[in-house]
Each structure stands twice: as structure tokens, then as C-alpha cells.
Amino acid sequence: MDGIHDMGGMHGFGAIAREAAEPVFHADWEGRALGLLLQAAEGMGFVDDHLRSRIERTPPDAYLRLSYYQLWIRALETLMIERGVAGAEEIAERVAATREGGRAPGGSDLSLDDMAAMVAAGASTKRPDAGVPPRFSVGERVRVRNDHPFHHTRAPRYTRGRVGEIVIDHGIFVFPDTNSEQQGEAPQHCYAVRFAARELWGPSAPPQDSLCVDLWDSYLEPA
Numbered sequence: 001m002d003g004i005h006d007m008g009g010m011h012g013f014g015a016i017a018r019e020a021a022e023p024v025f026h027a028d029w030e031g032r033a034l035g036l037l038l039q040a041a042e043g044m045g046f047v048d049d050h051l052r053s054r055i056e057r058t059p060p061d062a063y064l065r066l067s068y069y070q071l072w073i074r075a076l077e078t079l080m081i082e083r084g085v086a087g088a089e090e091i092a093e094r095v096a097a098t099r100e101g102g103r104a105p106g107g108s109d110l111s112l113d114d115m116a117a118m119v120a121a122g123a124s125t126k127r128p129d130a131g132v133p134p135r136f137s138v139g140e141r142v143r144v145r146n147d148h149p150f151h152h153t154r155a156p157r158y159t160r161g162r163v164g165e166i167v168i169d170h171g172i173f174v175f176p177d178t179n180s181e182q183q184g185e186a187p188q189h190c191y192a193v194r195f196a197a198r199e200l201w202g203p204s205a206p207p208q209d210s211l212c213v214d215l216w217d218s219y220l221e222p223a
Contacts, residue, residue, distance in 0.1 A: 001053075001056045001149065001150060001151060001152055001153060002148055002157060003056065003060065003076065004060040004063050004064065005055065005056040005058070005063060006156060006157050006212075008156045008157070008158050009156070009157065009200070009201070011051065024107065024116040024120065025116065029062060029069075030068075030069045031116065033069040033072060033073055034069070034072075036073075036076070037051070037072055037073075037076055040076055040079075040080070044079065044080070044083060044085060046079055047125070047174075047179065048125075049174070049176045049179040049180035050079065050179075050180055050182075051072065051075045051076070051079070051165075052075075052152055052176070052180065053073075053151065053152035053180040053181070054075035054078045054079055054149065055071050055072070055074070055075045056152060057076075057078065058071060058074060062074075072210055076090055080128060082108075083084075088127065089098070115145030121169060124173075125173050125174035125185075126170075126171055126172065126173050127172045127174065127185070127187040128171060129175065130172040130187040132172050132188055134169055134189040134190065134217070135217045135220070136166050136169075136189075136217070136220060136222075137166065137169075138166050138168065138169055139165065139166065139167075140162070140165070140166050140222075141163060141164070141165050141166075141222075141223040142163070142165075142166060142191075142193060142220040142222060142223050143161065143162070143163045143220070143221050143222070143223045144159045144160050144161060144162055144164070144193075144215065144219055144220060144223065145160065145218075145219055145220065145221055146160045146161040147160065148160070151177060151180065151181050152177060152180035152181070153176065153177050153219075154174060154176045154177075154214075154219075155215060155216075155219040156213065158200055158201075159193075159195065159200070159213055159215070162195055162199050162200055163195075163199060163223045164193040164194055164195040164196075164199065164213075165194050166191045166192070166193055166194075167191075167192050167193070167194045167212065168191060168192035168212075169189055169191055170190045170191065170192065170214065171189065171190070172187045172188060172189055172190075173187065173188070173189075173190045173216070174186075174187055175187065175188050175216055175218060176216075177216075177218065186218075188216055188217040188218060189216070189217050190214055190215065190216050190217075191214070191215055191216075191217075191220070192212045192213070192214055193212065193213055193214075193220070194210050194211070194212045194214050195210060195211050195212075195213065196209075196210050197209035197210055197211060
């Protein structure tokens with residue numbers, strides 16, 4: 001989906017500041033937000049792709065204003081309403097009760113330390129036994145399809161129509177575009193594709209620079 005959510009290559013937002021010794025969570029509520037999302041994902045049967053597609057529905061002004069975990073919670077509320085798990089009024093009532101020191105029934109005994117460990121361990125949608133042959137090989141030159149879908153996609157706008165070289169075949173992974181739209185995992189190969197900086201940004205880019213982007217089979221065509 002094109003919009004403010006695909007910020008790669010956009011000018012005017014300043015440099016990315018890297019925080020030294022950045023903690024996993026900047027506040028306790030962020031860890032609780034992650035715990036809530038993990039429990040909801042298990043109970044409702046959704047994954048990151050479903051969550052990201054709802055985040056991309058956030059209006060641009062709100063998207064730029066909200067923090068990372070605030071966007072996650074907003075997306076979760078959207079999913080809950082869409083699937084009939086809870087209505088907007090019920091969610092508001094539960095949030096108000098929590099602010100007053102209450103706790104909704106159910107839940108788990110996972111601690112904030114447990115949440116931090118889960119973030120550090122990460123998760124993968126790799127499907128090693130899918131048996132899907134690759135369409136391309138390492139060293140092959142490919143062009144990113146110039147598609148602009150209305151649904152969630154992991155092909156950045158700045159790569160579309162550009163030519164690069166496959167440098168790594170990561171293996172077979174769930175395809176985000178179909179998975180986020182409830183159309184199945186459609187597992188396929190995902191590659192690291194290296195682009196010359198000038199191919200992406202034009203002649204003003206440093207000639208020695210390059211950028212690797214992870215891209216799925218369906219995003220690519222022979223160059």
C-alpha cells in the first residue's frame with residue numbers, strides 16, 4: 001500500500017537517530033502492549049502481516065504522531081472490531097477500567113522480562129519444507145515490478161521499476177501480500193537484492209554505495 005506508511009526514500013523527515021544501548025522497552029506499558037498483542041494473536045489467529053495491513057489504514061497525521069506500540073494497539077483494536085471480538089464502546093470501557101487500576105478477566109502470568117526475552121529471540125515465517133522452487137538464482141539481475149497495490153506489500157516504492165542483482169536466496173517465507181489479505185500463506189523464495197545507489201536515487205548518489213532489500217519472488221521479473 002502506498003502512503004505515508006512507506007517512508008523509505010522520502011525527504012524531509014531528517015536523519016534517523018540511533019539510541020546508544022537502546023532498551024527493548026522504553027516504558028513498562030510497551031511490554032504490556034506486546035504481551036496483549038501476543039495473547040490476542042493466539043486467541044484470534046492473526047499474525048504480523050494482518051497487523052501491519054491495519055496499521056497502514058492509520059490516517060497520515062495520526063501515523064506520524066503515534067509511537068510504535070501505539071500503532072500496534074490501534075491496529076489490534078481495528079482487528080477486534082472487524083472480527084466481532086469486541087465493539088469500540090467495550091474497548092473504551094476496558095481501557096478506562098485499566099487506567100483506574102483494574103484488570104480485565106483472563107490473561108496470562110507472563111512478566112515484562114518474559115516479553116523482553118521474546119523480543120530478543122524474534123520469530124520467523126520461514127517455511128523450510130514448503131518445497132517451492134526459486135524463480136531466480138544468486139547473481140541474476142532482476143527488475144522490481146512496478147505495481148502499486150491497494151493492499152499491504154513489502155516492496156518499497158523506491159525499488160519499483162529498478163534493476164538490481166540477487167546476492168542471497170534467504171529461502172522460502174510466507175508471502176505478506178496474500179497473507180495479510182486472508183488469501184493464504186503462498187510461501188515463496190525471498191532474496192536479498194542489491195541495488196546501486198545511483199539506480200535508486202539518481203546520479204547525485206555516491207557511485208560506490210549500494211543497498212540490499214529483501215524481496216519476494218512475486219515482486220520480481222527478469223531484467
